[in-house]
Amino acid sequence: MNTASHTATDDILAARDGDIAALQRVLTSSRQNLRRYAEYHCVVNDAEDAVQECMMLVSRRIGDLRVAESFTSWMFRIVKRECNRLKRGMRLLTGDAITEDILPLGHFEPVELRHDVAAALESLPIHYREIILLRDLEGLTIQEIAQRLDLTPEATKSRLHRARVLAREYLES
Known part of the structure; x- marks a missing residue:
């Protein structure tokens, strides 16, 4: 391929088809814009x-991308969803409303917090623990979780809500 005619779209298509070097180029060239976008949307x-x-x-799912031209908006949606997931996680742990300018809480030590969250997850029945991990750790959508667990989307949302309520109750006790 002639480098003069080589474009970012070519790298995206190659990465989608499994070219690791192309994937690295795409991620490297996207990182700065992603960071700026995340700084605007995240705590x-x-x-x-x-x-x-x-x-x-993106590294795991780029093969699922149908249209190369939608790559950038796809990545920005992922970053925004991740920012929102992190905000929800903080709200789950504290019970506080999340605003754009909230700073991390100073009274939790990171190790202590990890132990508390791990204990809260361990206290949950397996079907509740699993759904929280699929949603909040793996970042799966409600639809993806529903398919994986053979549930309806409504039942998935209900189970996730109940799991979070139980985890919150454990953390508050």
């Missing part, structure tokens, strides 16, 4: 985490 300390999660998800 200040979550921007880099959102970008990293986005890049990992």
Whole structure:
């Protein structure tokens, strides 16, 4: 391929078809724009985490991309969804409303917080633990979770809500 005619779309198509070097070029060239977008949409300390999660998800799912031209908007949607997931996680842990300018809570030590969250998850019945992990750790959509667990989307939402309520109750006790 002539490098003069080589475009970003060519890299996206090659990455979609499994070319690892093309995927690295696409991710490298997208990183700065993703970071700026994440800084606008995330709580200040979550921007880099959102970008990293986005890049990992893109690496795993780029083969599912149907139209190369929608790649950029797809990545921005992933980053925004990840920012929202991180905000929801903070709300789940604290019970507080999340605003755009919220700063991380100073009274939780990271190790202590990890232990508390792990204990809360362990306290849940397996079907509740599984749905929280699929949604909040793996970032699956309600539809994807419903398919994986052989549930309706409505039942999936209900189970996820109940799991979060139970986890919140555990953390508040």
